[in-house]
Amino acid sequence: MIEERVLLGERSYSIHIGRGAFELAVGESAGLSCSKIKTAVVSDAKVARLHAEKLSRLGAPSDRMEKDGTEKSKTFGELEDLCSRFAGMGLDRKSAVFAVGGGVIGDLVGFAAAVYMRGIDFYQVPTTLLAMVDSSVGGKTGINIDEGKNLVGAFHQPRAVFADMEFLDTLPKNEFAAGMAEVIKYGLLADREFFEMMYALEEPLNPRHPRMAEAVGRCCALKAGVVSGDERENSPNGGRSLLNLGHTFGHAIEKCAGYGTYLHGEAVAIGMVMAAEFSVRMCGLKISDAERIRELLLRYSLPVSLRRPIAAEALLEAMQRDKKAVSGSLRFVLMDEIGKAKTQPVDSAEVLDFLKSFA
Amino acid sequence: MIEERVLLGERSYSIHIGRGAFELAVGESAGLSCSKIKTAVVSDAKVARLHAEKLSRLGAPSDRMEKDGTEKSKTFGELEDLCSRFAGMGLDRKSAVFAVGGGVIGDLVGFAAAVYMRGIDFYQVPTTLLAMVDSSVGGKTGINIDEGKNLVGAFHQPRAVFADMEFLDTLPKNEFAAGMAEVIKYGLLADREFFEMMYALEEPLNPRHPRMAEAVGRCCALKAGVVSGDERENSPNGGRSLLNLGHTFGHAIEKCAGYGTYLHGEAVAIGMVMAAEFSVRMCGLKISDAERIRELLLRYSLPVSLRRPIAAEALLEAMQRDKKAVSGSLRFVLMDEIGKAKTQPVDSAEVLDFLKSFA
Numbered sequence: 001m002i003e004e005r006v007l008l009g010e011r012s013y014s015i016h017i018g019r020g021a022f023e024l025a026v027g028e029s030a031g032l033s034c035s036k037i038k039t040a041v042v043s044d045a046k047v048a049r050l051h052a053e054k055l056s057r058l059g060a061p062s063d064r065m066e067k068d069g070t071e072k073s074k075t076f077g078e079l080e081d082l083c084s085r086f087a088g089m090g091l092d093r094k095s096a097v098f099a100v101g102g103g104v105i106g107d108l109v110g111f112a113a114a115v116y117m118r119g120i121d122f123y124q125v126p127t128t129l130l131a132m133v134d135s136s137v138g139g140k141t142g143i144n145i146d147e148g149k150n151l152v153g154a155f156h157q158p159r160a161v162f163a164d165m166e167f168l169d170t171l172p173k174n175e176f177a178a179g180m181a182e183v184i185k186y187g188l189l190a191d192r193e194f195f196e197m198m199y200a201l202e203e204p205l206n207p208r209h210p211r212m213a214e215a216v217g218r219c220c221a222l223k224a225g226v227v228s229g230d231e232r233e234n235s236p237n238g239g240r241s242l243l244n245l246g247h248t249f250g251h252a253i254e255k256c257a258g259y260g261t262y263l264h265g266e267a268v269a270i271g272m273v274m275a276a277e278f279s280v281r282m283c284g285l286k287i288s289d290a291e292r293i294r295e296l297l298l299r300y301s302l303p304v305s306l307r308r309p310i311a312a313e314a315l316l317e318a319m320q321r322d323k324k325a326v327s328g329s330l331r332f333v334l335m336d337e338i339g340k341a342k343t344q345p346v347d348s349a350e351v352l353d354f355l356k357s358f359a
Numbered sequence: 360m361i362e363e364r365v366l367l368g369e370r371s372y373s374i375h376i377g378r379g380a381f382e383l384a385v386g387e388s389a390g391l392s393c394s395k396i397k398t399a400v401v402s403d404a405k406v407a408r409l410h411a412e413k414l415s416r417l418g419a420p421s422d423r424m425e426k427d428g429t430e431k432s433k434t435f436g437e438l439e440d441l442c443s444r445f446a447g448m449g450l451d452r453k454s455a456v457f458a459v460g461g462g463v464i465g466d467l468v469g470f471a472a473a474v475y476m477r478g479i480d481f482y483q484v485p486t487t488l489l490a491m492v493d494s495s496v497g498g499k500t501g502i503n504i505d506e507g508k509n510l511v512g513a514f515h516q517p518r519a520v521f522a523d524m525e526f527l528d529t530l531p532k533n534e535f536a537a538g539m540a541e542v543i544k545y546g547l548l549a550d551r552e553f554f555e556m557m558y559a560l561e562e563p564l565n566p567r568h569p570r571m572a573e574a575v576g577r578c579c580a581l582k583a584g585v586v587s588g589d590e591r592e593n594s595p596n597g598g599r600s601l602l603n604l605g606h607t608f609g610h611a612i613e614k615c616a617g618y619g620t621y622l623h624g625e626a627v628a629i630g631m632v633m634a635a636e637f638s639v640r641m642c643g644l645k646i647s648d649a650e651r652i653r654e655l656l657l658r659y660s661l662p663v664s665l666r667r668p669i670a671a672e673a674l675l676e677a678m679q680r681d682k683k684a685v686s687g688s689l690r691f692v693l694m695d696e697i698g699k700a701k702t703q704p705v706d707s708a709e710v711l712d713f714l715k716s717f718a
Contacts, residue, residue, distance in 0.1 A: 080435040080504065080511075087506030090680075115474070118501065118512045119591075142477065145439065147446030152439075153477045154513065232478075321449075 002217040006137060006224040008157060008231055015137060015161040015220045018213045022164040025125050026057045029098065033060075038091050042082065042109045044069035044101030047127045050170045058098060058125075063089070067108065069101045071259050074108050074143040076152075082112040096121035096159065102128035102175075103135035103264070107153070110141030114156035124158045127167035129179025130265050133186070133219035136161045138227040138240070148321060149251060149259065155232055163216060168207035173301070178265025180205065180300040181246075183215055185272060186222045188293065189245045192339030194218055199292060204299050242341045245333040246272035252318035256310045262303070269302035278354055279334040282344065289338050312355035316348065361576040365496060365583040367516060367590055374496060374520040374579045377572045381523040384484050385416045388457065392419075397450050401441065401468045403428035403460030406486045409529045417457060417484075422448070426467065428460045430618050433467050433502040435511075441471040455480035455518065461487035461534075462494035462623070466512070469500030473515035483517045486526035488538025489624050492545070492578035495520045497586040497599070507680060508610065508618065514591055522575060527566035532660070537624025539564065539659040540605075542574055544631060545581045547652065548604045551698030553577055558651065563658050601700050604692040605631035611677035615669045621662070628661035637713055638693040641703065648697050671714035675707065 001018040016024050032039055041059040045066040048055055055064070065085060067073055086097070099109035099122060106124050113122035126136040142153020168176065183205070187195030198205070198215070205212055223243065230239030250271030254262060262270070276293045279285035294304050319330060330351060331343050360383075361376040375383050391398055400418040404425040407414055414423070424444060426432055445456070458468035458481060465483050472481035485495040501512020527535065542564070546554030557564070557574070564571055582602065589598025609630030613621060621629070635652045638644035653663050678689060689710060690702050 076435050076439040083511050084504050084506055087504060087510055115501075115511050115513055117510060118499065118514055140477070142474075145443050145446060147443055151446055151476060152442050152474050154474055155477055321446075 002213055004217055004220045004224055006157070007228045008139075011139075011157040013158055013160050015163060015217075015224070017132070017163045017165075017217045017220065019165045021162040022054060022058075022125065022166065025098065025123060025160075025162040028123065028160065028162075029059050032096055038089070038095040039063050039098065040065065040086055040089055040091060040095070041098045041100060042067055042105065042112075044105045044127060047101055047167065047170075051127075051167065054166075055100065058100070067101075067105060069104050071104055071144070073104055074150075076143060076145075078108055079112055079115075079143055082109065083116050086112070086116050091116065091120065093117045093120060096123065098123045098125060100125040100127060101131070102126065103131045106131055106135050107141050107150070108143060110139075110156055110158070111143060111153050114141055114154035119156065121159045122156070124161040126161065126163050128171055129168055129176055129216070130182055131179075132163040132216050133179060134182045134223070136163065137220050137223045138243075139231070144259070149254065161220075163220075165207055165213055165216075168212070171207070174263060174266075176207065177300045177302050178263040178269075181265040181269040181272065181297065181302055183219055184293075184296055184300075185243075185245055185268065186219045188272065188276075188335060188338055189242050189333070189341035190222055190226075190339060191218070192337070194222075195296075195338050199296055238343065241331070241343050242333055245335070245341050246270075246275050248319055248330075248332055249274040249315075252315045253306065253310065255318045256314045257306075257308070262307075266303050269297050270304060270306060273297065273304045274358055275332065275334060277358065278332065279336075281354060282332075282346065282350075283334050283336055283342075285335050285337060289335075293338070312352055312358075315355050316352050319351070320348070361572055363576055363579045363583055365516070366587045367498075370498075370516040372517055372519050374522060374576075374583070376491070376522045376524075376576045376579065378524045380521040381413060381417075381484065381525065384457065384482060384519075384521040387482065387519065387521075388418050391455055397448070397454040398422050398457065399424065399445055399448055399450060399454070400457045400459060401426055401464065401471075403464045403486060406460055406526065406529075410486075410526065413525075414459065417459070426460075426464060428463050430463055430503070432463055433509075435502060435504075437467055438471055438474075438502055441468065442475050445471070445475050450475065450479065452476045452479060455482065457482045457484060459484040459486060460490070461485065462490045465490055465494050466500050466509070467502060469498075469515055469517070470502060470512050473500055473513035478515065480518045481515070483520040485520065485522050487530055488527055488535055488575070489541055490538075491522040491575050492538060493541045493582070495522065496579050496582045497602075498590070503618070508613065520579075522579075524566055524572055524575075527571070530566070533622060533625075535566065536659045536661050537622040537628075540624040540628040540631065540656065540661055542578055543652075543655055543659075544602075544604050544627065545578045547631065547635075547694060547697055548601050548692070548700035549581055549585075549698060550577070551696070553581075554655075554697050558655055597702065600690070600702050601692055604694075604700050605634050607678055607689075607691055608633040608674075611674045612665065612669065614677045615673045616665075616667070621666075625662050628656050629663060629665060632656065632663045633717055634691065634693060636717065637691065638695075640713060641691075641705065641709075642693050642695055642701075644694050644696060648694075652697070671711055671717075674714050675711050678710070679707070 124136040126132040139157035142150040233240040250267040253267040276290040483495040498516035592599040609626040612626040635649040
């Protein structure tokens with residue numbers, strides 16, 4: 001079992017990674033129960049079906065409820081429903097909530113925990129690779145509104161994260177691949193050695209790969225380090241914003257193509273290819289490195305170009321509306337080389353020109 | 360102009376109190392505008408009508424919107440509407456929102472500012488006495504759900520508060536009185552001298568009373584002191600919980616009678632009379648002091664008993680569901696004497712017995 005710490009003063013917490021991590025969650029829940037602390041368990045409906053026996057050990061039957069784990073659950077309606085159910089179950093300010101599922105469940109349930117009675121404890125049990133390496137670390141929670149994704153939310157750190165590789169065994173292949181896009185991202189932005197390790201693997205990573213938990217742990221450690229230094233994303237030129245490598249393009253793709261057309265990780269994969277090509281143009285990333293990035297993404301069957309073209313103007317407008325556009329300026333995360341990312345403001349006309357060449 | 364500081368580290372802020380405080384808000388808004396920081400102004404529709412000329416100086420016309428200031432606005436629907444409008448106006452993470460109105464507007468708009476893009480700045484311009492002395496200080500924001508009042512929300516401190524007495528000139532008499540219930544509360548819980556000052560006044564406080572701003576300032580200072588020591592209400596036996604004097608009863612009355620039947624301050628007035636009588640029974644508050652409390656409340660035409668009886672059992676159940684009931688125990692704020700409040704756990708049977716004698 002691997003343990004990574006996210007250091008945030010009194011909000012510090014551990015991420016437990018490996019086969020068997022779920023049993024630690026069961027133990028934590030039993031401990032709370034002994035202390036007369038009420039708990040609720042909100043699980044992805046699909047995960048609950050695939051791992052029924054396992055989930056039956058977490059909390060009492062009356063504690064458990066299910067939610068659809070797709071992006072369309074991240075609404076005010078579902079948020080209100082969760083808060084009402086928590087109240088109906090008698091959850092009070094000392095209570096705790098377990099979120100069992102992918103990023104959608106973590107974002108929605110974490111946000112509900114953030115606002116129910118102005119904030120109660122919650123635990124993350126990520127069941128997708130994407131959630132394990134990304135959304136379960138860092139405390140970002142939220143929902144979507146018509147005007148954009150994740151435009152409403154809160155920073156709310158979990159008390160602990162339990163990442164059990166067993167859940168990955170039942171993860172659809174394309175979702176595993178989407179998670180790998182984020183795994184690869186960490187190598188690109190801050191850890192060339194990690195990128196080279198992945199690039200050198202004969203057998204690509206998979207849920208039963210002997211180095212899988214290690215890779216997840218490395219991503220968590222990288223993200224934890226970034227988050228510890230910049231919890232609320234206040235650092236404009238580095239810190240958390242570096243985690244957005246590929247995301248400025250990726251979010252725009254998701255929005256323009258319609259949410260659900262691409263998995264988040266798929267959009268990020270295309271976004272990283274775009275960021276790499278933009279880096280070649282803007283700050284001298286080697287063409288051969290951009291090519292190796294594309295190659296590694298392809299090994300995981302990730303898309304490296306748009307399945308259907310999107311007008312450059314539409315992408316630009318979506319980027320300008322994205323929350324990363326602080327007071328009008330457009331900032332991109334670009335790479336000087338693999339493992340060395342930075343943020344850089346770019347003129348809109350320059351962006352448009354690049355988008356036209358790419359699309 | 361009186362200035363009180365709420366000391367909360369990097370979240371510290373000032374409360375400006377007096378006729379003309381609104382002009383300071385106008386100045387702040389103009390300063391933000393010069394720095395290219397987008398702002399939104401959300402005003403109580405009634406206040407906007409009564410003070411149209413005044414409000415026209417705060418922000419640009421396209422920044423301004425109105426909301427109904429009654430309790431039924433504190434819903435997920437209105438919260439979503441505000442977030443959507445903020446997005447439509449192009450508010451980004453650096454933007455700021457001004458909330459102009461009573462407690463409902465402050466709670467709703469403050470909560471929207473707390474969750475829009477995971478938190479943007481906001482300023483409070485309280486226009487009711489209740490909001491000036493209570494809800495605008497302390498950073499509590501939130502909305503109601505069917506299961507209870509303020510069950511969903513966030514702690515989100517304003518950047519500054521501007522309390523202009525001019526708004527009180529147009530406040531309905533019963534709303535002014537409701538605010539006075541909270542003003543009197545501060546004397547009861549922590550400041551006997553303040554209580555005696557009010558008790559000794561020949562002319563009761565009113566918006567044009569020479570001591571009005573001073574009284575508001577004293578309440579803000581008392582609340583600020585309590586909040587600084589216990590921002591997130593984690594102190595179970597003192598701290599913020601003392602501010603709930605009269606509120607455990609008051610909230611139950613509001614819930615059982617149906618929200619809107621009593622103004623919040625009216626319910627609190629009855630709740631304080633109940634707390635005083637309960638204090639006589641439980642911890643030796645002098646009967647004569649309980650009588651003086653009732654007398655002072657009556658001078659402001661506040662109710663000191665229920666207009667229609669409510670079953671003791673219903674009140675008890677509502678109290679048990681209230682968020683102040685931490686893991687089942689029932690805690691009350693009681694007074695050893697005027698100006699000395701404390702929290703005390705009380706057995707449910709004892710509470711029921713008292714409620715039956717009161718009703």
